[in-house]
Amino acid sequence: MLDDDRIPRDPPTPDVPTRLRRAGAGGVATVEKTLAVLEVVADRGGATAKEVSEVLGFPLPTTYRLLQVLVGCDYLVHLRARQRFELGYKLARLGVSLHRQVGVPVPVRQRISKLHETLGTASYFAVYRGSDVVVAHVADCATHPRITPLNFGFHEAGHATAFGKILLAAMSREDAAEYLDTHGTERLTSTTITDRDELEHHLAEVSRRGVAWEREEFVPTKACAAVAVHDASGAVMGAVAISTPDREVDRRRAAEVEHALRSAANEISRWLRTG
Template sequence: MLDDDTVTAGPAAGPAARPRRARETGVATVEKTLAVLEVVAERGGASAKEVSEVLRLPLPTTYRLLQVLVGLDYLVHLRAEKRFELGYKLDRLGVSLHRQVGVPAAVRQEVHRLHESVRAAAYYAVYRGADVVVAHVADSPAHPRLTPMSFGFHEAAHATAFGKILLAGMPAEDAAEYLDAHGTPPLTPTTITDRAALSAHLAEVSRRGLAWEREEFVPGAACAAVAVHGPAGSVVGAVAISTVDGEVDRRRAAELERALRESANRVSRWLRTG
């Protein structure tokens, strides 16, 4: 019996057809394998049947993909519980990812200081290739981060304060290419989705070196960010905070802006001299 990943070639399939079919099937298998890993991660563990139902894959195919991941230490099989959970190799990958993103200790300390001083979740975001990525977060139970804004978050730059800062710091053609690729979907009723309006807004962000968004990303939340400059003077990152929108009156906004500018200046100085 053949499953949906089996490569077949009838008498009419020539030499050129077989390698192409094999390549296409190989890509599909990789996509399915990664999808299995994501389901197990998102659910905090899952049985083969659960994975099969979520991905709508035949159960034999699901078992085969799960066993491949177990064999490579990306998953572990808890036989007594008939479940699969994340394996130990993923921790090494996570450590390596944090090392590659490479937020210096002095910058992490400054983000934590900002969090404590303004009583709000604080973030450091950077460019990573063509992405705008959250590289570090400091928060607490009293002042939690926005969901899903954790390390590695790289979506919705048009609707986040740090995303606006980094978009405004890009050359115009790079920002246009980013927005072409990612779009400007409406996340809330106040998200700026019109490209012309967003362009005008980013020009103002660039002029001020500071960005606000109020309920554009998450209803009821407000975020602010200030640009961080590297040794050459170009924008290389952003420090940001998030808080409850209803708590941001004019006085609170002025306090947050002042703290963000001071924090960004300290990080910029460290990047120039550290």
């Protein structure tokens, strides 16, 4: 789970029907449909069967059947008096389990807070789970707020975020190409790098320098920078990052940010190696 429940959430996923069409028929499609129902109920803060049916385009009998499966497994509860379905208690157990897996040790949290105070920027610790970037801890304040939108995981913005660029730069050329084939290079702002050749050249520079920057590529008016964190084997397991108004980043400020990020990332890497 994210460290702070103040982080805003995105609206319901718009491409669920597209994903379902790709799933085809059979058991996989049934699982996809069941999970899509769960996502709609979660995104809407509860929903009636009719609302779920309309959002997903499922026949009402199919929707009822899938809802009852989720109720039977305790992933949803049926509030009969209100004819609504809401999230069940088993999801809380899953959340606790996920938090245990990506929980941030106190020394790491303290180091991210120190980075926030030193630079006067929102500061982040992200970990990589497969090909997903999970923002595990954020240190910010009213004067230096975090970027928004900021979800638990970034699925399709790796090419446009400093976190994601660190991950992509650490991959082999083949793995990076597969990642981009899967997730795409959507243009999020007017400065997002969407050309694959240009992005490949940019990632080579990230790999060479050991620091990733994005200037208004993910969110207008914001700049972000990140440096890799390594595990005991030397593999990239996450990143330390900051975000700040782009207008405040001149050459001198960029050098200050990079120095502070490298220092924080090195300290956290050492702590993770030794415990």
